Amino acid sequence: MTTTIIPNLQNFYNQSQQKQDNHFCDCTLQWRRGQLLVKPSGQVKQPYLPSLHNQPLLVECLKHSPVNLVSIDPKLGESSLRFWADACEQAHKPIFLRIPPGNKLPKQSSQSLRWLQRLIDWMIALVLLLIISPVMLILVMLIQSDSPESLFSCEWHVGQRGKLFRAIKFCTTKKYKLTPLGSWMCKYGVDNLPQLFNVLRGEMGLLGSRCWTLEDAVQLSLKEQRQLNNLPGITASWEVETQPKLLHLDSSTL
Structure with a gap:
C-alpha cells in the first residue's frame, strides 16, 4: 500500500x-x-x-x-x-x-551468462587499465599543464534499469572552452578512457547500449526509455558521442 x-x-x-x-x-x-x-x-x-x-x-x-x-x-x-x-x-x-519495464525477467541460464560476461568485462578492463596506465599518466600531466583547474569530469549518466551514476572522463575544457588537447582527445575518444573504472565498478560494460547522459535521458520518449533498462557499454557511447560532442564544443568557442 x-x-x-x-x-x-x-x-x-x-x-x-x-x-x-x-x-x-x-x-x-x-x-x-x-x-x-x-x-x-x-x-x-x-x-x-x-x-x-x-x-x-x-x-x-x-x-x-x-x-x-x-x-x-x-x-x-x-x-x-x-x-x-x-x-x-x-x-x-x-x-x-522511473522508466518503463524492459523485457521479461531472464531465465536462470541467461542470468548466469550475464554474470559471466560481467566477470569477463571486469577482467579485461583491469588488464587494459594496467596496460594503458602509462598513457593515462602522461595525459594527466598534459591536462594538468594545459588546464590545471580540473583533471576529471564526473557527469551524471543513466545506467542499467535507470540507475544514476557518475561517468568518469578526462576534462577537456577550460572555462567552458575546448582546449587544443581536449579537441584531440574528443576526436579520438581518449577522454573516455577513465570510464574503464566505471566498468570495474559494474556501472558499465565494454559492450552494450549507449550510455545516456541525464540531460539526454529526460528528453527520451516512453518507448525510447526502455533502452535505459540495459547495461550501457563504453564502445557504443564512444561511437555515438565523440563526433557530436566535438562539433558542439567547437561551435561554442566561435
Whole structure:
C-alpha cells in the first residue's frame, strides 16, 4: 500500500494551487516497500517539507531515514533530477529513474551468462587499465599543464534499469572552452578512457547500449526509455558521442 512518507506533519497545502519560490518543480513523495518515490505534484495534499528545496536538509533526512533507494520520475526535469541525485550521492542512497519495464525477467541460464560476461568485462578492463596506465599518466600531466583547474569530469549518466551514476572522463575544457588537447582527445575518444573504472565498478560494460547522459535521458520518449533498462557499454557511447560532442564544443568557442 502506498502512503506519503511523512503523513503526520501539519501545515498541509494543495500543491496544484501553491507555488514554491525556486526553480525546482513541486513533487509528491510516496513510500512503498522501502523505496521513496518522487513524482510530479498532482491534485493531492502533501505536507510542507523545507528539505525538498534545501539540499543539506534533504541529505540529513535521507541519511536518517529507512529509505533503501530513491525512485524519481524523469518528468520532474533535469534540475530536480540533479538536485536529488546530488543529495542521494551525499546520503549514500542509490537513485533510479522511473522508466518503463524492459523485457521479461531472464531465465536462470541467461542470468548466469550475464554474470559471466560481467566477470569477463571486469577482467579485461583491469588488464587494459594496467596496460594503458602509462598513457593515462602522461595525459594527466598534459591536462594538468594545459588546464590545471580540473583533471576529471564526473557527469551524471543513466545506467542499467535507470540507475544514476557518475561517468568518469578526462576534462577537456577550460572555462567552458575546448582546449587544443581536449579537441584531440574528443576526436579520438581518449577522454573516455577513465570510464574503464566505471566498468570495474559494474556501472558499465565494454559492450552494450549507449550510455545516456541525464540531460539526454529526460528528453527520451516512453518507448525510447526502455533502452535505459540495459547495461550501457563504453564502445557504443564512444561511437555515438565523440563526433557530436566535438562539433558542439567547437561551435561554442566561435
